[in-house]
Amino acid sequence: MGVGPARDRVARVARGTGWVVSVAVALVLASTILGGCSGIGQPVAADLTGHRAGVCPPEYPxxxxxxxxxxxxxxxxxxxxxxxxxxxxxxxxxxxxxxxxxxxxxxxxxxxxxxxxxxxxxxxxxxxxxxxxxxxxxxxxxxxxxxxxxxxxxREWSVAWASLEAGFQALAAHGRDTPQAAVVGNAPRGQALISCALTAYHFFQTAAADATPAGDGLGALELTWSASATPCAADWSHADKLLSLRGATPTAWGTAVARADAWVNRSRAALSWLDVPxxxxxxxx
Structure with missing residues (x-):
């Protein structure tokens, strides 16, 4: 991927902050409960009945x-x-x-x-x-x-989500290093994917502290999925080694960068709002 002004500025700000990728987020168990709802008379649908894309479920028609x-x-x-x-x-x-x-x-x-x-x-x-x-x-x-x-x-979590999606898009459709395999148990590829999401989140957070608001979101994605030395790159390469030791053929970092880069470029129009204050x-x- 070519180095644009957005990526340049994100890299410049990030270099001055050190690597604290956990920044307000840690790899810990998170509750999916958004608020205490005990005692409320309205029923809760744990699984919405017959839900289909774009269609309201029978409980809330x-x-x-x-x-x-x-x-x-x-x-x-x-x-x-x-x-x-x-x-x-x-x-x-x-x-x-x-x-x-x-x-x-x-x-x-x-x-x-x-x-x-x-x-x-x-x-x-x-x-x-x-x-x-x-x-x-x-x-x-x-x-x-x-x-x-x-x-x-x-914005910051949308950047993290986009980076996670780029990582999934980088994986093979078949074999033992696939999106499906990454989310099973404590798969090393899954840990690398999370690292890449948090790397982009961190880049966005540090760049957003700059007085100039342009280019933070796409720049964070570009720097995360590049040849630069980042936690994403290190953890992805570590997962490659672990998968190889287990007899699997991993999606090497260079291949992952090319595929993720291609996805970001295809999605650039949809993601452009990330750079608009x-x-x-x-x-x-």
Whole structure:
């Protein structure tokens, strides 16, 4: 990947910070409960009945119209939809089937994850993802009226998620070094994938401390998936060695960089909002 100004600036800031990739996140067990909901009369759907993409489940069959107040370059709402059982009183179910991480804002109102896919469950079991975040592949139920709930895109965790996705895209479709194998148990490739997500998160955090806001998100991804010496590169290469010792043919770091780089380039238009300052707001009515 060519070295652009965004990547240059991220690298410059990161070099002055040292390697504290755990920065506010550690590889520890994280709860998937977003708030204490005991004693609330509204039933909780642990697994939504017959859920299909873009379709409200029977428990919350009514679609809610989304509104947005945002600057230019905000992330698309594609894959984000809201449902309820009562359009006036709630509760509100928000389903995230897109590629952006969203923060739920509902002061004083309890909320809880009611559904998440296997990749999200795997990540949350290993990383202390803040509980109010709605990751791609997740749904959250908020006990509030529709007008009392809003969501904001979370840039740093969206960068981490994009880096994780780039890593999955880098793996082979067949063999013993695949996305499916990476999320089983304490697979060394899975640990490397998490390292790459947190490396991008760290780069974004340190670059965001710079007074110049341009280019942080894509620059963090570019530097993470490059020939530079980073924790992502070190942990990926370590996983290569462990997989080789077990008789598997690993996806070598150089190959991973080329594939991840290709995915980032294909996704550049969708990810461009990461470099645009401002806090979009999504509401309901």
């Amino acid at each position: 009514k679609h809610l119209h989304m509104t947005r107040q945002d600057p230019a370059g905000a992330p698309p709402l594609r894959g984000l939809h809201a449902c309820t059982s009562d359009v006036r009183r709630g509760p509100v179910l928000l389903v995230n089937e897109g590629g952006t991480v969203w923060s739920t804002v509902a002061p004083g109102h309890p909320s809880r994850l009611v559904e998440h896919d296997a990749q999200v469950a795997w990540l949350r079991s290993r990383v202390a993802v803040p509980p109010a975040l709605l990751l791609p592949g997740s749904a959250v139920l908020v006990w509030a009226r529709p007008g009392q709930v809003t969501w904001h895109p979370n 401002g806090v979009p707001t999504v509401g309901l009515r």
